[in-house]
Amino acid sequence: MDIYNKGGASLVGSKVFLTIVSFVFFIFALFAVYFFEGHVKSDVLGSIDQEFTETQERLKExxxxxxxxxxxxxxxxxxxxxxxxxxxxxxxxxxxxxxxxxxxxxxxxxxxxxxxxxxxxxxxxxxxxxxxxxxxxxxxxxxxxxxxxxxxxxxxxxxxxxxxxxxxxxxxxxxxxxxxxxxxxxxxxxxxxxxxxxxxxxxxxxxxxxxxxxxxxxxxxxxxLIDNLKRTVFNYSDLIISSSEGDFVYHPIEEYQFSRDLNPEITWDKVYSQKVQYQDSIR
The missing domain is CATH 3.30.450.20 (PAS domain)
Known part of the structure; x- marks a missing residue:
């Protein structure tokens, strides 16, 4: 009886151990996946940031x-x-x-x-x-x-x-x-x-x-020039060209384009809350 119980206890203990091992492995797997996804996200964001920086330099050039x-x-x-x-x-x-x-x-x-x-x-x-x-x-x-x-x-x-x-x-x-x-x-x-x-x-x-x-x-x-700039921008991003006065020269929304001459009431400040620091020597 005792042997059976021990055997039973041993068997149950083995199941518990296996369950714990499985749980620990599952937690580790989740952590590994989370770490991998986080690493991938970090790499992707870093890559995108690098691409945007390079694109900005190409546009300026x-x-x-x-x-x-x-x-x-x-x-x-x-x-x-x-x-x-x-x-x-x-x-x-x-x-x-x-x-x-x-x-x-x-x-x-x-x-x-x-x-x-x-x-x-x-x-x-x-x-x-x-x-x-x-x-x-x-x-x-x-x-x-x-x-x-x-x-x-x-x-x-x-x-x-x-x-x-x-x-x-x-x-x-x-x-x-x-x-x-x-x-x-x-x-x-x-x-x-x-x-x-x-x-x-x-x-x-x-x-x-x-x-x-x-x-x-x-x-x-x-x-x-505008077509050349458009070709340089990634297909997952949009090109916006604005003057230092805030009017739009080019915009993916067609009715915003050439707003100085066609729609003077449409300006960067009216459309976006984010302020822009303009590059010098473009004017």
């Missing part, structure tokens, strides 16, 4: 490179002979005292240079010379018309003193370059459709004696 290229193009155009010939002729009764070239000849030569440049630089939508006067009248404008590039006749040139870029462009010092915020292109005060998001780069033109004359301004279509 794309924008910086694009801006640098546009500035280089503008300086190249600024270095062409008609840029200095125009004010010499303008301030000498229409005749350049340096070589006798007339104002109209310099104008036609610059238009030819602009046309050739734009035919080989598809992102450039307009090249203009705008007088620094109260009216701010365009002196030269070359623009895209369908598939062609054309010089605009004098009777179609516009006054631009009311445009946001006019004042800062007319106050630039020698060799300084102004870059405008990214906005939609307008003609005669109306937004052009299909939409043309534009960055404008300008550089001042002075006479040989240092008299302020005009500024050269280049309109660059930013669609290719």
């Amino acid at each position: 794309i924008v910086t490179s694009s801006i640098a290229e546009s500035k280089s193009d503008l300086r190249f155009l600024y270095s062409t002979p008609p840029i200095s010939g125009l004010p010499r002729a303008e301030f000498n009764d229409g005749i350049d005292p340096y070589d006798g070239t007339t104002y109209n000849q310099w104008k036609e030569r610059l238009e030819t240079i602009f046309i050739g440049f734009m035919e080989n630089n598809l992102a450039v939508e307009q090249l203009r010379v705008i007088a620094v006067t109260a009216e701010g009248r365009e002196l030269i404008r070359v623009q895209r018309v369908g598939a062609s590039v054309e010089a605009v006749p004098d009777y179609s040139l516009q006054a631009k003193s009311g445009e946001p870029y006019f004042l800062p462009s007319s106050q630039l010092e020698t060799n300084q370059i102004y870059m405008s915020p990214l906005t939609l292109n307008k003609e005669f005060g109306e937004v052009v459709f299909p939409y043309q998001p534009m960055l404008r780069f300008s550089i001042p033109i002075f006479s040989d004696k240092g008299k302020r004359y005009a500024f050269l301004i280049m309109n660059v279509n930013a669609n290719a």
